[in-house]
Structures are given as structure tokens and as C-alpha cells.
Amino acid sequence: MAQLSDRPSSWMNFLSVGGLASLGVSAALFQLSKLQDGRIFELDRAQLVETLAHIAQLEHMLPLLVAVRGRITCREPTTCQLNGTSVVMRELVEEEVYFKEHPSGRTTQENFEVRREREQREAFLEDRTGSIRLENLEHAAGLTGVMEVKQEFRHADLLQETLMQAMLSKALKSMVRHGVRITERYLPVDTTVTVVGELVADCVTSSVVGSRASRSAAVDSSQQTSQKQQQPSGSDGSPAAAVAARPAMGSRDAALGTNIASAGNVAATATATAVAAAGAELIGQAALQALPYTLRMPARGPFHVTTLTLPQLRTSLERASIIIRAFAWGFGLLGTVLVVRKAAQAYHRLQSHRRFQRLLASSGNNGEDDGVRGPGTCVVCLDRNSDIVFSGCGHMCVCNACSVSLQKCPICRVASQTIRVFRP
Template identity: 25%
Template sequence: MLPWGGLSCCLSAAALYLLGRSSGRDAELLKSVTRVNQLKELAQLLEAEHLLPLVVAISGRVSSDTPINCEFSGLRGVIVEETAEQHFLKHNDAGSWIQDSALMLSMSKEVPWYLDDGTGRAFVVGARSATNFILPVVSEVFEESGRSLMRGTLDYLQGLKMLGVKRIERVLPTGTSLTVVGEAAKDDIGTIRIQRPHKGPFYVSPKTIDQLISNLGKWARWYKYASMGLSIFGLYLVTKHIILYLMERRRRWELQKRVLAAAAKRSSQENEGENEKASNGTDGTKRDRTMPDLCVICLERDYNAVFVPCGHMCCCVACCSHLTNCPLCRRRIELVVKTFRH
């Protein structure tokens, strides 16, 4: 049997190592991007064609010419996600009621928006696919179920008890301070955009560029240490499995050697006619056994017991009563099952 625990640890360590390398590589890329202190400087940088494509890090406040008015929170935002979840109690086979939920509605809206720092503006395109971009939850409203008596009775007969509807609103409000790392581009009418680069980092986060670099460095170190720990533990499990396997093979070989020696001694004490009679069945067929079925403990009786849970069969029932561990694999014996031959 393969040491799946050790192999899983080694594979997990490899995955963490790759994540650590990725985080470290992203941290180095963020250090190499061009930092723009004011948005008016970005237009001057883009005029130099030899710098294109230009990956920059800029900061500013979220603004829009056509913001969205949020229904529940009353905020004005540029990206709005609304979800509605139906919460209910469901009757299971055990006769009890368990709480569950189901998604009823999911809606997303986004309007063109830009970063503004008072000196200029830069539109942000495709922010929801950026790394570290999370829409904060600004409103959670739970509306209790107001169903009629007839509808409630029908739901109860179907094994349901409606509790209500939970509405969640996630919004990127106007005025939020953001840091955007991406490729800067300028169209024919002079509009500046920040978008996902063909090759390079794309971040939209409320943290500063230095905080992003520090955070990525911490994750890279954590992944590295976790990868080392899992590698050591996985190698320990694999090595332990190999040692136990070799010890079991050695014990098996020694027991087989004892059984063969006892069988040879017993056969030498019997005459040739009795050996012939024992080796032939009633139908005249010859039993060919390279390994005698002798108990490895007493070496006198045939083995007729199976150990649970290891499944080895190497002892007789009389000797099993004195054992707590299997003679072959050394696993603890939980149950002994007597076997019969027809």
C-alpha cells in the first residue's frame, strides 16, 4: 500500500512552494513598477512612446459622472452587487429540522468610473478581475417571511418552513481611496485608462503599494516555512512507511523460515505412505503447496483464524487467545475470526 498521507503532504508542500514563489515574484514585480505620485504626471509619462507599455501604481479616490444610487444602504457607488437568499427549515430523514438557504437573486451593476486626486483622472477598466479586489458588504437586511396560512401549510406538507429573505448589498462607494497597479494607456481623445496588462501585475486594493509589497512578502515567507514543514513531515511519513514495510517483510521471511523448518521436521517423522496419503485427495488429485499452513506460533496446528483489521491469517485459534498484536504487521488485533475449510 502506498503511503498516501506522506505523498499528500509532499504534494501540498510543492503547491505551497509554488504559491510562495508566485507571491515573491509578484512582490518583486510591484517593486519594479513606476510609481506615479500625481495623476497629472501620468499624462506626461504616456507622451513618451518608448515607455509603452507602461505599468504604473497610482492612488486616488473613486469617482464617477453617473454613480449608482443604492436601494438599501443609500450610498452612491460605481460597482453594486445585490444578492437575495431564501432561508428556510428543511425536514430531513432523521425527523429533525435543519436550516438551509437557496440563492434567489443575484444582480451586478457597474458604471464607468475613475480615480481622481485633484490633479487629474484615470479610468479603471476591469477592476473586478483584479487581484485583491473585494467589494465590501455595506448592507444586510433580513425580511421575515410573510406568507399566507395556505401557502405556509403547503410548504409544511413539503417538509419546509420558510424563515425569510436575506438581502446583501456589496458596494464600491464613491470617495473610496484605492491603489491601482496596471497598464496605463491613452486613447485618441486623451482619456487615460488603467487596465490589466498583457504581462504583469494587476491590483486594485485599498492598501498602499508599500503595504501590498509587505503583505506579499509575508505570504511568501509563510508559504516557504509551511512548505518546508510539510516536506519534512511528508518525508517522515514516507520513511516510516518504508521502514515498517521492510520490517514486516523481514518478520514474514523469518516466520516462513520457521514454518518450513517445522514442516520439514514433521514430514521426516512420517513414513512415505502417510505422506502420500496426506498429499492425495479422494479424487486422486495432488495438492501442490509451497508453503505449509502451520501456525507461526505453535508450529503444530494449521492456522484457522483471521485478524481484524489487518486481515492476516497466520495463527490458530488457540494461539490467538494469547496475542494482542499481529505477528506479521504488529498492528493491534481488534477481533479474531475463526475460518473453516470445506
Template identity: 25%
Template sequence: MIPFGGITCCLSAAALYLLGRSSGRDADALKSVTRVNQLKDLAQLLEAASKVLPLVVTVSGRVGSDTPIICEYSGLRGVIVEQTAEQHFLKHNDAGSWIQDSALMLSMCKEVPWFLDDGTGRVHVVGARSASGLVLTVGSEMFEESGRSLVRGTLDYLQGLKMLGVKRIERVLPTGTPLTVVGEAVKDDIGSIRIQRPHKGPFYVSDKTIDQLIVNLGKWSRLYKYASMGFTVFGVYLLAKHALQYIMERRRHWEMRKRVLAAAAKKAEQDEEGLNGKTENGSNSTGRDRVMPDLCVICLEQEYNTVFIQCGHMCCCMTCSSHLTNCPLCRRKIDQAVRTFRH
């Protein structure tokens, strides 16, 4: 049998190791980005680095927009708004009980052009929704109970459903939120500076400082590597255990084979001693020419004539099989012993 447990542990260890390396590379990349203390200095940095573009920087400021979105339920002003609606209901399962479940009914997101402002300048941020570390604030969360009619409720009940209601959640990136953005700084044709996803390098939008991001990534990198080591040790243990069991099984098989061959040779010698010498060209020569004699591996006297279900091995006589619960070859449990007959 294939050791799926050991293989799965080793594959998990490899995946965790790759995650740890990725987090470690991101932490090193964040250490090497150019830190901009004031947004007004970013234009000078772009001019100085015009020959070595792209320029990956980290900037900080408060979220702002000339056309903010006013949230429908919370009334907050934001630049990114996500709305979801989930239908919650009870479902009748095969066991005869009711279990709670939900289904997504609505998911939409709105975003308007926005920027970071630190009082000295502005920097527009593009593609923030695809950046790492972006967490939206829950602006409102409400539950609307189901108001279905009696007929509709009866039809749902006949289908094994009981509607509870709709849960609506509104998440928003409010204006005035302090953020740290790491990305590529570019200047467009009209002189505006924006931060966007670099072709190669980190892209973060987070409420944590750059130093906090580096520390967190370092912690995750070490955690992934330690978990990878643990899964590796456990996986190697499972593989070694399976290999040892296989070796012991093969060794037991060969020892049993040698035992049967030795018993067959001894029986042949006894039969030969009892004969008067005329059997040299007789029918007994066929028995001596067998590579593997058909003897029961338990009593070594009777020929084996019983097949074990489920493994399918045939190595014992009917008398010895009646006293066994596991196959002597593969150690699998014997569900049934079927006698065979030779023609």
C-alpha cells in the first residue's frame, strides 16, 4: 500500500517551506524599499531616480478623495465600499435534523479615485484592492428577518428549508484613515504622482507601519519554517515506519517460504526411505520437482486448500484456517475462509 499519510505530510512541509521563503523574501524586500518621510519629497526622488526606474517606495498618509462614497446603511464616507448579502436558512438533512446554512445572494464593490495626504503633498493610489494587507472596516452589519408569505413558507418547508432572514454586511475604507502604502511610484503626463503595483516587488496597503509589516512577515516566515520542520519529521517517521513494516513483511514471507520448503524436503526424504527403489522414475518425481510445495504453512502436513476473503491468499488447510482470525501472510483480517477442491 502507498503511504499516503507520510507523502501528504512531506508535501505539506514543502508547501509551508515555500510560504516561509515567500514571507522571508517579502520582509527582505520591504527592508530595501525607499522610505519617504514626507510626500513632498517624492517628486524630487522620482527626478533623481529617473534613470533607474522603477522606484519602489513606502509612503504614509491619510485617505482622501474628491468624490467619496456615502455608505447606504452606516452613512460613512469612504473610497472603497463592499456590500454582501447572505441568505440564512435551516436545512433538513438525511438524519432528520435541521442544520443552519447560508448562501451568498449579493456581493458588490465600489471604488472611487483616492489619494494619501500627509499635509505636505498628495499621492494617488491605484489598484489597492489587489494589494496585500488591505483590511476594510465593518461599517454596518444588520439582519433582516424573513418576511415570506404563508404559501411561500409552506413551499420552502416541503423542500426541506426554513428561511431565517438576510444578513447584510457593509465594509468600507473610510476617508481620514491612516495608511502605509508600498509600491511603485510613477509620474503621469500632467505631473500627478501615483503608487501602483510594481512589475516586480512588494505591493502593500496596510494600517500598520513599515516596521510593523517587516516584523510580522519575519514572524510568519519563522512560523512557517518551524511548521515545515515538524511536518517533515512526522512525514519521514511515517515513511520509515511503512518501509520497516514492508521489510518485515517480506522477511516473514521469505522465512515462511523457507520453512515450507524445508518441511517439504523432509517429507520427501521420509517418503523416499519408505519406498523400495522403484519410485525413481515414478509419479513421486513430480512432487519433488515442484518449486513451491502445496503445504499448509501452519501444520506443514496437509496441502493448502482454503482461500481467505478479502486478501485472496491461499496458504492453509481448512483445519488450520478455522483457528485463524488474520491471514498469516499479509495480517489482514479474515472475513471468510472458502475451501477449494482440486480436479
């Protein structure tokens, strides 16, 4: 009866806090899946570039969102501190590790960062046809999965502690220094990646063209020098003229002159081959550096650096969107069930309270005495007519439905059997 007489005090009794929280999480996840779908749509706008040499065909469309696959290189790479690998960028974090003993006897690990280093060099994306410059590489999505991690732990040597560390250990008796942990994340040179970003024309085109022209001039001058060395000399005192001017020499001197001339021709040929190889190398390097384009982070749009190909990247984003949407539907259904259940329970209590008030009003009682009931009404549910008589005391005060769980008369508390009475 006490539960029936408690009237809902406010509208908060109809709301479920857990249900509202679940609905809020569902709405946030739906927004996240919507953003993920937007990223997929923007990724579909990217123009796939097979090789860097094909960029020249897209020059009239720049700036343009493209997807290019190649190797990340660097003209002056830095060195990884832990393993000596040549890297484009690196980040080193040094932490001191302590063991802390709590009064309860539990021991936990505490880490304190003491040093952080970050170094980055100018990066290029290169394939067999050319090389372009990369900007804002550190802000690219997916770079964390591309970078490698190297970790090293150095145990503490208590005999080599500094004065400050000794004072700290003395002040914090519950903390014991365990060692130093060094974690280094780095991007190695020649890592094959797919870069999705905005392709623009480079502003340093003139310097690149000038360097290429100077290298071409150097190669031409080297080739001209080698050609002069290969040409036979005429009557100006060359070895061939001297041999022709001395026909009366013996066979020994003629053979010696022939060998000298052959040796000179072989040396000239070797020199020309070396110069040509050096020139080809310079031309190849100039071709790799002669693409005046930059791949950078767009003002609005995707910027990815990943080891996956473009179709694999799109499939990965779609899979993530499906998983997020599934969790959103799950939290939404859970929140709906909790809210509807709480509202139904509150509505049932409100209806019971109103029915109780109507019964009190019909008996002429305004609720001052909860023990007074209407004539012929069950004293338990206060709703149905009483039709059960307790044989031990003779009270007819409950209905058939409520008498099932009763062993004693609710009025005089006498244990007895029940007899149902049927009224005409």
C-alpha cells in the first residue's frame, strides 16, 4: 500500500538516466559514422596517379586532390638514436620508471617524462620516374601506423645516482627508481607508402631548372673533352703523324708505335665511358629532382599517409564506418528500451495512485486515514470486491486474487482457512 500511495513527484520519474545516456552515445556514434562517410566521399574525389611522370598531364588542373604511391626519401636524412637507421623524422621520449608502494601493500608503476626530442627533415616522394616534395607530413592521418617504434630499457644503477635523484628517493621513501625507458618513433627512409593530398605547382621551379641546366652544361663539356681525346692527330706532331713520317723505322719501332696508339685509344675509350656513366647518373638525378610539384595537406579534404593502397584504404574506412554504425544502433536500441520501460513503470504507478485516490474519494475519506476502505472492497488491493471469508475469525475482507498469498487474516492476524463467497 505504501508503494501505491507514493505519488510521482516530478517528470524525472518518467525518465531513465541510463537510457538517456545510451541515446546520447548513439547520437554521437551516428555523427561519427556520418563524418566517416564524408571522408570516404572525399577520398573518392582523389585522382589516382600511376607514376609521378603522369603529373605533367594534370598540370592544367592544379591544384588537385591526388593519390600517389611511392617511396619516402630524404636528401639529408637524420639518424635514429637507438638503432642508427636513416630516417626522415623521429620522436624520442625518455621516461624514468619508479615503483611506488602504497600503504595497503599494493605496488604500482609510475612514469615521469624527463626528455622529449623531435627532429624532422625535408621529405620527398619518389618512384622510378621522378620525385616531388612533401609538406605537412607530420599532420597526415595514418602516419602513426607507418612509423616504426624502437624501445630500450636501462636499469638503474644506484651507485651512479645524482645528488638530486638521491634526495628525491630519500624524500619519497615509498618510491624506488627502477630505471629509464627510452621510446623512439621514426619514419625510415625508402618506406613505400600511399599519399593522398593536394598537388600544387612548386614555387622554386626556377632554381630547379637552373641547376638542371648547369648539370647539363657540365655533362656536355665533359663529353666534348672526351671526343677531342679520341680524334687522331694530324701533321701537328701527333703519334699517328710521327709514325707515318718515319717509314724507314724497323719493325720493332713500328710495333711499339702501334701498341702505344692502341693503349692511347683504350684509355680514351675508358675515359669516355666513365664520363658518359657519370653524365647519365647526373641526368638521372636531375630527372628525379626536376618535377616542380609539391604534395601537401589540403585546406579542406583528406590527407593520408598509409602503407595501404588506395582501394585498401577505402575498404578500411568503410569497415570502420560499418562498425561504428552497428554500435550506434546497439546503443540506440538499448536506450530506447530503458526509456520506454521506465516510462511504463512510472505510468503504471501513476494510474495506481489515481485509482487509490478515487477509492478514497468514494468512501468519503480524503486520505487522512489509510486504514479506512470502501464498503465491500478488498483491503489489500483496494480495487476489487471482497469475496473471501476467513473461517477462524469470520472477516470477509479480501478478494480471491489477493487471498492466494495470504495465510492469516489481514485485519486480526488470525491464521485460518479461507472460504469463497459467491454473491447473488
